[in-house]
Amino acid sequence: MMTLSALNQFLKQHTPEETQRLNGVKKDYSQFPVARGKFDTPCYRFDTNLEDLRSLFLSKKVLPSYYNFAVVKQDRFENVPLHIHEWLELSYIYSGACTMTINKTTFRLKSGQMVLISQNAPHSVKRCSENDIIINFLLTREYLNGTFFERLSQDNYLTHFFIEALNTTMQESKYIVFSPEQKQNRLADLTNQFLCEFYSPSVTSGPFLDSLFTLITCEMINLFQHGMVLDHSSVDQIYTILRYIETNFADCTLSSTAEFFNMHPNYLSAYIRQHTGITYKELVQTQRLSQAAKLLRSTALSTNDISLAVGYQNTSFFFQLFRKKYGCTPMEYRNMLHASDTPNM
The missing domain is CATH 2.60.120.280 (Regulatory protein AraC)
Incomplete structure (x- = not known):
């Protein structure tokens, strides 16, 4: 170079x-x-x-x-x-x-x-x-x-x-x-x-x-x-909220997030939808599933452990959401990644 x-x-x-x-x-x-x-x-x-x-x-x-x-x-x-x-x-x-x-x-x-x-x-x-x-x-x-x-x-x-x-x-x-x-x-x-x-x-x-x-x-x-x-205080506020959810997605709730920002839960929910176009629930769910996919790609953690790590106590519910987003189960997702990484003989 x-x-x-x-x-x-x-x-x-x-x-x-x-x-x-x-x-x-x-x-x-x-x-x-x-x-x-x-x-x-x-x-x-x-x-x-x-x-x-x-x-x-x-x-x-x-x-x-x-x-x-x-x-x-x-x-x-x-x-x-x-x-x-x-x-x-x-x-x-x-x-x-x-x-x-x-x-x-x-x-x-x-x-x-x-x-x-x-x-x-x-x-x-x-x-x-x-x-x-x-x-x-x-x-x-x-x-x-x-x-x-x-x-x-x-x-x-x-x-x-x-x-x-x-x-x-x-x-x-x-x-x-x-x-x-x-x-x-x-x-x-x-x-x-x-x-x-x-x-x-x-x-x-x-x-x-x-x-x-x-x-x-x-x-x-x-x-x-x-x-x-x-430059924009309103952007500053939504940026801070998004950063908070990104950091605390595993255990935050609408009520706990609203309390952290001294907002009423209904107001926070409407505020997030106004600035992002999606609901608080969808925002947290997207973050959790994206993190789950990342853990499947980069760690050997079991799917049950990953479910708990991203905030889902009910593993079956986690599997259902994951399949809806990615079109396959967490294990199938991991196996497909491993298959693509395996060199052809």
Whole structure:
């Protein structure tokens, strides 16, 4: 894998396109159609699909391809005009800064920040300087709704809650800026590690990159939920309640939870349904069964012990609920996992 120092040297090199810009050759955007709509300036539609993008960059030996999304180094020495496209764009400011306009809002992004731009959101980027390096991850909507969040939303409703909030924010504002603390920027650390592996892949590059991008996503959600808690008191309250249930799901009741938060049980029940769309009972049950599935995957505990551990004294009732959610008994669930892990002879 490439070192961080080698990554820095690599990214500072001029791409063939950047060399052309420095020599006075401007990019011709007339090949792209002008999008319909009410825009202050002409807005181009970049119709190139991800497969074409990957082939283009690979053939030019600018960047390799990676699975079902593309990674593109921003051309530093040109103004990128107002444009829209079908894929989502996750822009990472590796070094320096850049001025970006998204949906008629202009802001300055600094090193270590990321911005997630929605599909068909009109945006443009001002010409950067030598030390301003931006890396763009281009993602399809299917990837964002599928692999991007799939593994993160299954185990607890708290994460699911913030994913729904993130999607809502994206629909309303068309972008989300992630601004970590500069002294402890895990987002930058993880992304830099990803880029080191991406540009100099090892034998295990596939799963390594997959795991790193999952961690990047986790950190984005952490930053997003932190911002929500700081900015919205009502979100702070539901966040605290969800966290409490996530921690105490095995033995909490509606009455005990309401008492902890100095609420009437009926009010708490209505409050949870208003903010999550499900009942208190469904929320606790989802958490218990998800934890049971996790214990089946990661421990050798008996199904009776797992039933008790997640808060069900009646094992038969636990089996009934588990089958309804997963389509099989706890033992069948465990056996299927073991069968899938057994190598073919």
